[in-house]
Amino acid sequence: MNAINSIKQRFDGFLNVLQGLGSTPIPNRHRLSGLYSGLDLCELYMNNGLAQKIIDRPSDDATQKGVEIDGDEERLMMDEYDRLQVLAKVANALRWSRLMGGSVILLIAKDGKDLNEPLDLNNLDTIEELRVYDVSTIRPTDKYYENVNDPTTYGKMEYYELLPPGVASVEVHESRLILMGGEPIPTRYMFAQTSIARLPWVGRSVLESCSQDIIRYQQGLEWSLKLLERKQQAVYNMDGLGEMFAAGDDGIVQRRINLVDTVRGNLNTVVVDKNDTYAIQSASMDGIDTTIKAYQVALSASSNMPLMILFGEQASGLANTGAGNLESYYGMVSHIQNVIARPVLEKLTSILWVQRSLSGKIPDKWKIEFNPLWIATDLEIAQTKQAETAANSTEATMLVSLMESSILSPEEVRQIIVDRYNDYDFTPDLPEQFENVSYANDVDPALMDAPTDPDTPGVKRKLVETK
16 A cells, blocks of 8 residues: 555656646647537637638639629719729628628618618619628518519518617618628528528528638647747756655755756756756657648638638749639639629619619610639730631631532631631622633734844744843
């Protein structure tokens, strides 16, 4: 029993001393399962730079190049876009849609009606302001369209409850709201858990699919820093350490360790007892960069963001310019533009066209086009033209060969040329064919005789080459 108590006492002594050396306890891992709450997502967005870039960068890129409205010859609508800061508002709506799964744009309209009344397009003088709210500020009501003869509205929610920060809630008619959903969500989750999820147009946050990878990457950086701090570990072999623990001299052991730690440094001298030893051991950092890289690749895949966008990493290799990664990223941004942003812009623009304050010619047909994200350099433009010229030459040679082989008629070849090269205004009619042309008509043949030799009548004079 004495031996067992001695072992326990020595173990307790070791534990007490080691716990007092200032070691940092390992925090519990942040485990999240299922759908995140809005608070979790906002906290992650507010405190993590990678989460901010995943949310902000595609939202800003989707609108930063601007749009063109075909048919707006007088640029009336573009002036309205500038007045109401439409693209900036849409970018914010995209931002909160990607973060929270949905957002709304409230139309502050001058139409003589209240917010809880339908928007009166016949008396709409002007849209005075656009206000953007994330989906956490809107709640469903039990008021739906009930007219079964109107299939476009029947069964849809007619009124929403809006809860702007700092003011009382207000009931708003749906015609004064432009709704923007998030990423697709399975039907089984639409009516689960929170009142926000009861809104059928609300999707999921993009952070739900990549938050675990963000946390793993951050933990990897933290552990790498801890390994770097412990890369050179001091080992102090103290003579008689076990006996001092057994005798209960924990305080003496602690003071000796603290004394060594106090003077430890590159420019200091460490003095120990002649029977003690003091050494520095270096830990290996092999494999850390590979592990961190694997975490980056996993986060890039789950967030659908290229490494060069997410981490600013340049493409490696002589022939690798990163164009493929950018093309994939621009494809994702194009999806945001055409699937999420375009319906919002089209609905807003159709309302802006009917403002009575809008003076000018309103086009009968109009179309919103996003300006291209990728702007080619002069060299790329020249290379493209050269390739197009070579392709056109090859095609023309092929058509001529098909015509000469009687596979295509001249009329068919002509029609192909007219359809393919419509910029040149070719007519579909073949040019006139000049056959059996007599170039000697109305010409006196006598004028074509060679002169006679004056010395010998009747003999044609030979033409002598002038030297």
